[in-house]
Amino acid sequence: MIPDHVEVAIIEVGRRLDRQGLVPATAGNFSIRLDARTLAVTVSGRHKGFLRPGDVMVVDIDGRPLTAGKRSSAETLLHCGIYRRFPEAGAVLHGHSIANTVMSRAAEGESITLAGYELLKAFPGLPTHEAEIAVPVVENDQDIPRMQQGLDLLWDGMAEPPPGYLIRGHGSYVWAADMPGALARLEALEFMLACEMQERRMR
Numbered sequence: 001m002i003p004d005h006v007e008v009a010i011i012e013v014g015r016r017l018d019r020q021g022l023v024p025a026t027a028g029n030f031s032i033r034l035d036a037r038t039l040a041v042t043v044s045g046r047h048k049g050f051l052r053p054g055d056v057m058v059v060d061i062d063g064r065p066l067t068a069g070k071r072s073s074a075e076t077l078l079h080c081g082i083y084r085r086f087p088e089a090g091a092v093l094h095g096h097s098i099a100n101t102v103m104s105r106a107a108e109g110e111s112i113t114l115a116g117y118e119l120l121k122a123f124p125g126l127p128t129h130e131a132e133i134a135v136p137v138v139e140n141d142q143d144i145p146r147m148q149q150g151l152d153l154l155w156d157g158m159a160e161p162p163p164g165y166l167i168r169g170h171g172s173y174v175w176a177a178d179m180p181g182a183l184a185r186l187e188a189l190e191f192m193l194a195c196e197m198q199e200r201r202m203r
């Protein structure tokens, strides 16, 4: 059983991200944690700007469906991986923007550094713009369990939780304690990546 407010939050975030061009075609997926062992996640293959009640389903923390007759997002295990690793995560957003696609393809290393932006304040522990974040860039892989294994290894080596991550040529993942927090982080990340892309073009 999915609480109405959870379904509404997921439908509304889809509409908003679609208006911003962050979830073209059927790209992107969203989830909200329901409790320690379950989450509500978008059904696979839906246009995220036109979600309806019924396009959200429940899976367990290992990605097993708990709603009959529906297939959860192809990337469900990436959502589960975030909830398993970061107990404070209450909502996860995945977007496919031009900026995250172009910039992750252009990135030569394994992260993109964003420095000096006022919008860095959308991320935890950054009270001023005089800061920077390194957003990891991981390789795209159609084998989602294998991609999550790679992410777990990456996170094992990090002292602090990352601000999110990019999948090269694919998209962005962010999370926060709740949906408004995750939305703020996704919009901030996408804004900064769009700025980086513009600056690159001007150079």
Ligand SMILES: CSCCC(=O)C(=O)COP(=O)(O)O
Residues within 6 Å of the ligand: 025, 026, 027, 028, 029, 042, 043, 044, 045, 046, 072, 073, 074, 075, 094
């Ligand atoms: C047409 S986008 C390809 C799949 C993808 O990357 C995505 O984000 C949407 O997949 P889902 O199964 O969650 O609809």
Ligand SMILES: [Zn+2]
Residues within 6 Å of the ligand: 027, 028, 029, 075, 094, 096, 170, 171
């Ligand atoms: Zn995707």
